[in-house]
Amino acid sequence: xxxxxxxxxxxxxxxxxxxxxxxxxxxxxxxxxxxxxxxxxxxxxxxxxxxxxxxxxxxxxxxxxxxxxxxxxxxxxxxxxxxxxxxxxxxxxxxxxxxxxxxxxxxxxxxxxxxxxxxxxxxxxxxxxxxxxxxxxxxxxxxxxxxxxxxxxxxxxxxxxxxxxxxxxxxxxxxxxxxxxxxxxxxxxxxxxxxxxxxxxxxxxxxxxxxxxxxxxxxxxxxxxxxxxxxxxxx
Numbered sequence: 271x272x273x274x275x276x277x278x279x280x281x282x283x284x285x286x287x288x289x290x291x292x293x294x295x296x297x298x299x300x301x302x303x304x305x306x307x308x309x310x311x312x313x314x315x316x317x318x319x320x321x322x323x324x325x326x327x328x329x330x331x332x333x334x335x336x337x338x339x340x341x342x343x344x345x346x347x348x349x350x351x352x353x354x355x356x357x358x359x360x361x362x363x364x365x366x367x368x369x370x371x372x373x374x375x376x377x378x379x380x381x382x383x384x385x386x387x388x389x390x391x392x393x394x395x396x397x398x399x400x401x402x403x404x405x406x407x408x409x410x411x412x413x414x415x416x417x418x419x420x421x422x423x424x425x426x427x428x429x430x431x432x433x434x435x436x437x438x439x440x441x442x443x444x445x446x447x448x449x450x451x452x453x454x455x456x457x458x459x460x461x462x463x464x465x466x467x468x469x470x471x472x473x474x475x476x477x478x479x480x481x482x483x484x485x486x487x488x489x490x491x492x493x494x495x496x497x498x499x500x501x502x503x504x505x
């Protein structure tokens with residue numbers, strides 16, 4: 271009972287943090303930049319035509335200091351400050367390294383053996399962008415079937431997150447979940463086992479401004495683009 275409650279709490283926590291209607295990050299004031307996930311001091315310097323030394327000095331950082339997503343950095347010189355160089359930072363020469371995985375690997379991907387099927391045959395209205403849209407939106411008529419993209423266990427069925435409306439979450443293995451939002455009616459219950467292609471809900475507009483299915487693929491609690499993992503041929 272405790273394990274089930276913990277699973278639901280985790281699911282709702284990361285979905286709330288990545289809601290389809292989440293507010294954008296605060297706008298950085300003029301002369302400043304808000305650090306995004308994956309940014310480095312060198313990349314920010316290159317983007318704003320400054321040197322790493324300038325950014326480090328204006329923000330009281332060491333050249334090699336780590337920076338965090340959401341951090342506000344000055345990227346324009348303070349009044350009266352002198353810049354180390356006005357031209358963009360020159361690319362660093364690539365160092366020879368032994369063959370090994372890159373230090374900053376791309377987002378984790380689910381194993382290729384996870385075969386997904388399309389949860390709906392409607393048109394793709396919006397694609398994954400990793401920030402404002404954590405999945406894809408698929409259009410269709412109200413009441414049309416929503417199908418499980420893969421077999422698994424229903425770990426959430428309800429409307430605990432307002433922006434997702436009537437929501438289903440299916441767990442496929444220890445690391446992989448699929449999310450189905452804005453449903454008109456839920457046809458399965460929590461703890462129920464479902465098969466790939468089984469009708470689990472009907473399409474609706476709960477928590478949305480139009481009829482659509484918002485579909486997400488989550489691997490190790492990270493949203494990834496579901497399109498590369500769906501068949502190229504539509505149902």
